[in-house]
Amino acid sequence: MAKKWFVLRVQSNKEDKVKGDLEKRIKMQGIEGLIPQILVPSEKVSEIKGGKKRVAERKMYPGYVMAEIEVDEKGEIPENVWYMIRDVPGAGDLIGGDTRPIAMESSEVERLLKEAERAEEKPKAKIEFHIGDRVRVKEGPFENYEGVVEEVLPTSGCLKLMLTIFGRPTPVELEYWQVEAL
Numbered sequence: 001m002a003k004k005w006f007v008l009r010v011q012s013n014k015e016d017k018v019k020g021d022l023e024k025r026i027k028m029q030g031i032e033g034l035i036p037q038i039l040v041p042s043e044k045v046s047e048i049k050g051g052k053k054r055v056a057e058r059k060m061y062p063g064y065v066m067a068e069i070e071v072d073e074k075g076e077i078p079e080n081v082w083y084m085i086r087d088v089p090g091a092g093d094l095i096g097g098d099t100r101p102i103a104m105e106s107s108e109v110e111r112l113l114k115e116a117e118r119a120e121e122k123p124k125a126k127i128e129f130h131i132g133d134r135v136r137v138k139e140g141p142f143e144n145y146e147g148v149v150e151e152v153l154p155t156s157g158c159l160k161l162m163l164t165i166f167g168r169p170t171p172v173e174l175e176y177w178q179v180e181a182l
Contacts, residue, residue, distance in 0.1 A: 003036065004103035005112070006077070008065045008085060009092035015040040015065055018090045022067070025084055034081055037068040041116050046157075053177075065091075066104070066112060076100055127154055127176045135161065135179040142172060146182065 010018045019038050026035050041060040046053060067085070069077050077094070082101075085091060096102030104112070129135065133149045147163035150171065159179060161172050 002075070003068050003070050004075070005066055005068050005109045006101050006103055007095040008067055009095060010063060010065050011090045011092070012063045014090040015059060015063070018088055019065055021088050022065075022085065022091070025088065029084065031081065031084075034070045034078065035067055036070075039066040039112070039116060041066065041112060043115075060115060071103070075103070127152055127157065127159070129159055129176060129179070129181065134182040135159075136182055137161075137163070137174065137178060138180050139178045140174060142174070147172070 008018070019040050022035075022038055026032055042057050043060055044055050045058045046055050069081060071077055077100075082094070086093065094101030129149050129152060131149055131152060135147060135149060137143055137145045137147070142163060142165075145163045145165065147161040149159055150162050151160035153160065153173075157176055158173050159176050161174060161179070162169050163172050164170070
């Protein structure tokens with residue numbers, strides 16, 4: 001029998017709880033072979049709050065849980081598994097057609113697994129600035145200067161700004177937490 005990936009719609013902010021409840025039910029019913037993997041894709045994001053750097057986990061697809069499920073010869077989920085999934089508190093329905101769920105495309109599954117693998121790495125900076133935003137420098141040698149965001153560099157967590165210093169536009173590169181939006 002083949003295994004295919006399906007998407008389960010769940011209540012927002014209940015993804016981890018639904019995953020845990022689903023794993024408990026699978027274990028209790030002894031059907032670990034029918035649902036070998038359940039994923040809640042998330043990534044680590046670093047942010048500065050109250051002057052302190054902290055790493056938070058952010059869901060990549062809020063309101064959704066992905067599950068690998070063994071299907072029958074027709075490519076359908078066994079009825080007992082389908083009803084067990086739908087009975088989990090907080091779980092909605094499997095995404096798909098009118099009567100039966102539709103499996104994810106293999107290219108989507110590959111992309112999803114690569115994203116989940118990459119999310120395990122170094123946390124990304126949570127930069128909420130965009131090109132053209134007006135900002136004020138709140139820390140460093142250019143404190144209280146105002147400027148415009150010219151470029152956002154998410155890999156390094158920096159912003160390239162155009163500040164007016166002594167009446168001349170001057171390009172400056174600062175870390176995202178050193179500026180605030182106007």
